[in-house]
Amino acid sequence: MRAPLPPAARAAAAEGPRSGAEAAAPATPGRGLCAAASPQRLPPGRRRREEPYRLASPPLRPGWRLSSAAAVESPAAQVKVELQVLLPHMYPHVAPQLFARSHALHRQQQLQLNTSLASHISSLDSGELCICGAVQWVKDHSLPYLENSKISSESASKEVVVKETLHRMWIYSHHIYRQELRKKIFDCARKLNLTGFCLTGKPGVICVEGLRENCEEFWRVIRYPNWKHISCKHVENIETEGSVDNLRLFRAFEDLQFQAHGDYGLRNDYHMDLGQFLEFLKQHQSGHIFQILFGVEGKLSDK
Secondary structure, three states: OOOOOOHHHHHHHHOOOOOOOOOHOOOOOOOOEEEEEOOOOOOOOHHHHHHOOOOOOOOOOOOEEEEEEEEEEEEOOOEEEEEEEEEEOOOOOOOOOEEEEEOOHHHHHHHHHHHHHHHHOOOOOOOOHHHHHHHHHHHHHOHHHHHHHHHHHHHHHHHHOOOEEEEEEEEOOOOOHHHHHHHHHHHHHHHHOOEEEEEEEEEEEEEEEEEEHHHHHHHHHOOOOOOOOOOEEEEEEEOOOHHHHHOOOOOOEEOHHHHEEEOHHHHHOOOOOHHHHHHHHHHHOOOOOHHHHHHHOOOOOOO
């Protein structure tokens, strides 16, 4: 004589007979509702690990575990929501433990879905069969939570957009002559991936552009230890969602040397042709900087 089935097994069988093939088949989206029952007894420790969501009920002995999947139609695609069920031996007289989950749900939406599901189950009459009804409830009520989860993902992806700032510094010096100082300027600019130029002579002008922290490091290094006749006349900051390289006015760090006027003995104290310098600035969309550097409006002479 075959041993009688536990009450939970009889109740599960009463809710919806299935063929052997249907019971063994995995749940797949697009085929409506399918369920697979496994009369698997779990040790208490493992059962606690595998039951992340528990209804308020007395401690239960190991029971039958049921896994169901519902395919939920959304405007974008078909999404699978899995319903995990632990049937106590006294089911349906003791309520089952249910947990709905889906890879398309964030933690907050999943918690809200399971809270609503628990509220629905607790509203049923005591002793009422509820597994098939719970699966149908998940199919009917999951869509709003899935849509909210999608909106949250889109909002988060928009917030992740990283913006960079191109920093451009215009530096004025009374003069730049010494070879060791010029070498220090060019070495530092290359090391920090800065573009711009250095105008040698009297006056001396330096422009550097790149990431802010690199420009500020350049400014700190070239002033040390005692370059007194130097000042940062103007700073530009341009924000972009792409690469700062697209905003650079200069493709490298250039050594500018224009026609000089004057020769004063050993100091070789000569003045650069500022007309040529103004023309260079205008070619690089920076003509307005001339007045900022020298305090006069730059005008090109008619030839």
